[in-house]
Amino acid sequence: MLDRLKSLPLTIILTILIWMYAEAQFTSTQDNVRLSVKLLAPSSDQVVLGYDPIDDRYRDTINIVATIQGAKSQIDQIYQMSLNASPQNHEFKQLTFAAPLTDPSIDTVTMLNGLSYFRSQGVTVTAANPPRVRIKVEKRNLPDTTPPATTSDAH
Numbered sequence: 001m002l003d004r005l006k007s008l009p010l011t012i013i014l015t016i017l018i019w020m021y022a023e024a025q026f027t028s029t030q031d032n033v034r035l036s037v038k039l040l041a042p043s044s045d046q047v048v049l050g051y052d053p054i055d056d057r058y059r060d061t062i063n064i065v066a067t068i069q070g071a072k073s074q075i076d077q078i079y080q081m082s083l084n085a086s087p088q089n090h091e092f093k094q095l096t097f098a099a100p101l102t103d104p105s106i107d108t109v110t111m112l113n114g115l116s117y118f119r120s121q122g123v124t125v126t127a128a129n130p131p132r133v134r135i136k137v138e139k140r141n142l143p144d145t146t147p148p149a150t151t152s153d154a155h
Helices: 002-026 072-083 108-113 116-121
Strands: 027-040 046-052 057-059 061-071 096-098 105-107 124-129 132-139
Touching (some): 027 046, 027 108, 061 072, 061 108, 105 108, 108 124, 108 132
Antiparallel strands (some): 027 061, 046 057, 046 132, 105 132
16 A cells, blocks of 8 residues: 555656646647637627727728637647638638627727637637727618609699
């Protein structure tokens, strides 16, 4: 019995070293991942716009540079997609966020970690630039659907 207890500390130390090695080999962090996120309004008669400091204007799509962490294979795939991100990229079309209308700014890391895309990939966003996104809500200009008035000539 005493011999088994003597080997316990060695077993624990080896287990911790193996765990640390596996963690280092299979977990990765990637900086400078470029993402475009489309902001969605909860109502069809509204539009949510985010402030883009590069263009110095409000837009419905915001550009973010993020640091992500997760499984190395997933991180590498997302990073490569971010380098080649285009409107045709079906994966990144899914980066949409339904903006809350109660706060004029959103914490970017919280917003990105709330997206189902990153959750399903097992990826965590650890930092983002800009750190907060300023938003504003406007009424959507809906096309007038009333039929044109007809005039009749009484001759």
